[in-house]
Amino acid sequence: MIIKHGLVVDPASGLSEHMDILVKNGKIARIAPEISEDSEEILEAGGLVVGPGLIDTHVHFRDPGFTYKEDIHTGAKASAKGGFTTVICMANTSPTVDNTDTLKDTLARASKEDIRIFQAAAISRSLKGRDEVDMLALKEAGACGFTDDGIPLLNAEFCYQAMKNAAKLNVPISLHEEDPAFIRNNGINHGKVSDALGIYGSPSIAEEALVARDCLLALRSGADVVIQHISSGVSIDLIRTYKKLGAKLHAEATPHHFSLTEDAVLEHGTLAKMNPPLRTENDRQQIIAGLADGTIDLIATDHAPHSTEEKSKPITEAPSGIIGLETSLALGITNLVKPGYLTMIQLLEKMTVNPAKLYHLPYGTIQEGADADFVIFDPDETWIPKEYASKSSNSPFTGEELTGKVKYTICGGNVVYSDIK
Structure with a gap:
């Protein structure tokens, strides 16, 4: 295959030039301003x-366990439709990925798909936060990192020991930072919107208290610690400070947290309910500032499918989370690149080379x-999300005009998604 006339943007090298790319046997064989070889499939990428x-x-x-919401194949x-060739799955399945048998089964089934699917293992057995898994055995069986995502680690000493063990194994440990002691109704920011709904929500201190603790533990442990789906401006200030002190901290921002505020709950109801919740415009702007200055080095979707029936429940009963894979790139272009907060190369850095390095x-x-x-996309095409490849459709972005459309996704030299009819 020869990919011709595209604007090749590679954050790892800083390349942003019109180039042709020759692909042979699943690898990049050559990159040059003009490539001509006989009997090659031509993929025209002019304007892309x-x-x-x-x-x-x-x-x-x-x-396993909740495949009415999503399964490995639909995921x-x-x-692929969203431009992703590599993903890392969380461990909070049923059974939990806290043992090598479950891990190996998941990876074996994932290996049959068209994209690269990796699996994180749990930090604690059954996500209880008490008994540590066998990290060495799980890493040797293929776990790429460790997380109890969905549930915070409330025991500081346990969390610190887990960080030190992860550091020895040179794998990241990722943390869900929400202290339930501060929360009465999860998924909605405690503030003007929760007041309007007549409920007490989840205040930002629930996140900030654990982020402050874990920044210090990260500094002392030497581990690569990921603060997941960051939602609070104060949390970003804490991470910025501890990074300067030498902590090996990494922070995720989701497209929904840099795109929306708590006001979306009034418009979209349960479709805008997630953990941690959407917060204020000030928090959103501080997330964008953290992305711009490198404090936040990862953009991750926290793709969280739920059924229509579950999301149709009252707001205090419906589960938290939204799907995100198919709109992620477009939200980055629409809300970060177009307004001038990030360049295209900075956006792609947080969605490609930074995750790969970590x-x-x-x-x-x-x-x-x-x-x-490769992801090959039109940075200027506008479109409206209506139908999804996911089993679920729980997104507040359905029906919203976005800019930036994936045209092809290529994994290992194979076209695994095409928008070209």
Whole structure:
């Protein structure tokens, strides 16, 4: 295959030029201003951006245990449609990925899909926050990192020990930062919107208190610690400070947290309910500032499918979370690149090379000899999300006009998604 005339944007090298790319045997064989070879399939990318295949470090495919919401196959299809060639699944399935048998089964089934699917293992057995899993055995069986995502680690000493063990194994440990002691109704910010709904929600101190603790533990442990789906401006200030002190901290921002505020709950109801919740415009702006100055180095979707029936429940009963794989890139372009907060190369850096480096993955770059993983997209095309490859459709962005449309996703030299009819 020759990909011709595209604007090749590679954050790892800083390349942003019109180039042709020759793909052979699943690898990038050559990158040059003009490539002509006989009997090659030509993929015309004039007017399009050719970036490394996107990498999402935080997805829920609900498999095993909750496959009426999503399964590995539909999750892979949604990923490909969104431009993702590599994803990392969370461990809060049923059974929990806290043992090598469950891990190996999941990875074996994932290996049959068209994209690259990795699996994080739990930090604690059954996500109880008390008994640590066998990290070494799980890493040797294929776990790429550890997280109890969905549930915070409330025991500081347990969390610190887990960080130290992860540091020894040179794998990231990712933390869900919400202290339930402060929360009465999860998924909605405690503030003007929760007041309007007549409920007491989730105040930002619930996140900030644990972020403050874990920044200090990260500094002392030497571990690569990921603060997941950050929602509070104070949390970002804490991370910024402790990074300067030498902590190996990484922070995720989700597209919904940099795109929406708590006001979306009044418009979209349960479709805008998530943990941690959407917060104020000031918090949103501080998330954008954290993305711009590098304090936040990852954009991850926290793709969280739920059924229509579940999301149709009253707001205090419906589960938290939204799908995100199919709208992530467009939300980044619409709400970060178009307004001038980030350049295209900065956006792609947080969605490709940074995740790859953190998880020691040989992807996320466009260079000769690398795997031929690409997202090819029109940065200026407007479109409206209506139908999804995911089993679920729980998104507040359905019906909203977005800019930036994925046209092709290529993984290992194979076209795994095409928008070209």
